[in-house]
Amino acid sequence: MLNAFGALTQGTRLVLSKGLRRYVFLPILVNLVLYVGTIAYLLNNFGGWLDYWMLKVPGWLEWLEWLIWPLLVISLVLIVFFTFTLVSNLIAAPFYGFLAEKVELRVTGSPPLDDRGFVRSALDALGRELVKLAYILPRMALLFLLGFVPGLNLVMPFLWAAFSAWMMAITYLDYPMDNNRVSFDDMKRRLRSRWWPTLTFGGWVLLATWIPVANLILLPGAVAASVLMWQQHYKALPARL
Numbered sequence: 001m002l003n004a005f006g007a008l009t010q011g012t013r014l015v016l017s018k019g020l021r022r023y024v025f026l027p028i029l030v031n032l033v034l035y036v037g038t039i040a041y042l043l044n045n046f047g048g049w050l051d052y053w054m055l056k057v058p059g060w061l062e063w064l065e066w067l068i069w070p071l072l073v074i075s076l077v078l079i080v081f082f083t084f085t086l087v088s089n090l091i092a093a094p095f096y097g098f099l100a101e102k103v104e105l106r107v108t109g110s111p112p113l114d115d116r117g118f119v120r121s122a123l124d125a126l127g128r129e130l131v132k133l134a135y136i137l138p139r140m141a142l143l144f145l146l147g148f149v150p151g152l153n154l155v156m157p158f159l160w161a162a163f164s165a166w167m168m169a170i171t172y173l174d175y176p177m178d179n180n181r182v183s184f185d186d187m188k189r190r191l192r193s194r195w196w197p198t199l200t201f202g203g204w205v206l207l208a209t210w211i212p213v214a215n216l217i218l219l220p221g222a223v224a225a226s227v228l229m230w231q232q233h234y235k236a237l238p239a240r241l
Contacts, residue, residue, distance in 0.1 A: 002232040004201035012221030024220040093125040100175040103224040112179035169202030176230035
């Protein structure tokens with residue numbers, strides 16, 4: 001049984017192998033540009049954001065400032081990270097979808113169940129990313145607001161961690177499922193039915209995204225890993241009627 005860490009390791013080796021390396025250049029370039037831009041933007045603005053939100057803390061909670069401050073820092077960092085990830089994947093989606101297709105052909109010897117051409121697939125991939133954004137952003141905003149609820153904010157780091165793993169699983173496992181014409185709702189159902197592989201895969205991908213420079217290779221590796229996870233854990237599940 002292929003586990004999530006093994007899939008990520010094997011997927012990273014795959015994208016670095018002869019014949020697949022050329023398909024990761026553009027995604028790496030996209031992520032590199034966004035990575036540098038995000039770091040520069042953070043350095044220029046993070047302090048101002050933190051001061052602004054600390055001023056919003058009610059006076060009767062000032063005695064908890066020692067606890068609210070680090071929780072706010074964590075929330076802001078996660079929001080910036082999510083925004084970076086979502087924008088990066090939105091731009092790179094057509095390339096990642098194409099990479100997933102080539103990996104599936106390499107692994108199985110047959111292409112995905114997709115009769116769309118490259119242009120149509122690229123446009124559909126962008127549309128699919130917007131569907132994911134519509135699913136993820138409201139939940140992300142709700143978690144951020146819940147972080148200001150006294151008492152509940154103490155467990156928010158754990159809720160953010162679980163949500164982050166789920167979001168990364170949806171983001172990357174969607175590539176092979178979209179290539180095989182699995183609807184977004186059906187994809188969520190399949191991920192829930194295999195919740196442990198789903199969350200562990202999302203958790204490992206989440207950790208990979210936090211490793212500077214190495215994540216430029218690990219993210220295309222996660223795309224390849226998602227194909228392996230699809231083949232092992234989700235493909236055989238019955239389609240939603």
